[in-house]
Amino acid sequence: MTDTKNTAVIGLGSMGYGIAQSCVAAGLITYGFDVRPEVTTRFQTESGAQGILAEVAPTLGSVVIAVLNAAQTEEVLFGPDGIARHLAPGSVVIACATVAPDFAKDMAAHCADHALHYLDAPISGGSIKAAQGALTIMASGTPAAFDAAQTTLDAMAETVFRLGDAAGPGSAMKAVNQLLAGVHIATMAEALTFGMTQGVAPDQFVEVISKCAGSSWMLENRAPHIVAGDYTPHSSVNIWPKDLGIVLDIAKSAQFSAPITAAALQQFVAAAGMGLGGEDDAAVAKVYARNAGLTLPGGKS
16 A cells, blocks of 8 residues: 655665655655665664565555666666566656756656656756755646655655646756756856956855856855865766757757757766766866866866
8 A cells, every 4th residue: 555655765876865854854755776785784773664666555645767778768667677667656766867858757657557657857056955855846647646756755855846748848947957957067167267367265265156157056055166176976987978968858859959958968078978977067178288288276287
């Protein structure tokens, strides 16, 4: 028998782990699963419920899928060990990965074939807000999907935008957000390193520009990582070739030119090519620093 207070979070990365913690804090019985067994064990040891996914699936009111991309989302649901066939009719899949709108529509249709609700629910806010239950969710789906997901959404999010009565609009809005976010990170890195060529120290850049019209949320959030020389990944470089690639794929299908997005994408591709893919996405500044012969805080001369 399903229970709206029973949920599972699949994908315990920096965002998924925080979501799982928020669900526990809200009083939900929360199972957490990851392809890394040690991460699953860590969550169970800290606060998570114990169980094997296939065995607990029929009791779940909701499943939050917080994996990297469309391929992983589809694998979790409908792969050889997919959970869709184990979930009880009427339970809801809350899909959080950044994907193309058409993919979200396809997943919703496949879930409907299994009598499951599907909420197209990409997230924004970063790992800290995930752990605080303060995410922003750009969601679309049937009213029944929203109803089934409400208890879990309340645990995860500070703001839930209801963007439509079918899957697709949520992912479309996330693509718009990711266009801006990726461009803002790359532009922040370009501006910070440009400032260095003119004698503007990175800490001075943050102090001044964060109070000026040229600021952005990404500048205020990511530039301090560069100042600290700390590239512990809250959101990694590797996310952006994927997400900006999705934006450009959508733009191509719409016959829309997005040259600024394309330029930002190339900087993240260059960063990944330098071996920085697993670092915080602020590490894109290292591309500019290398090309200009600059030494960032914490770097070697």
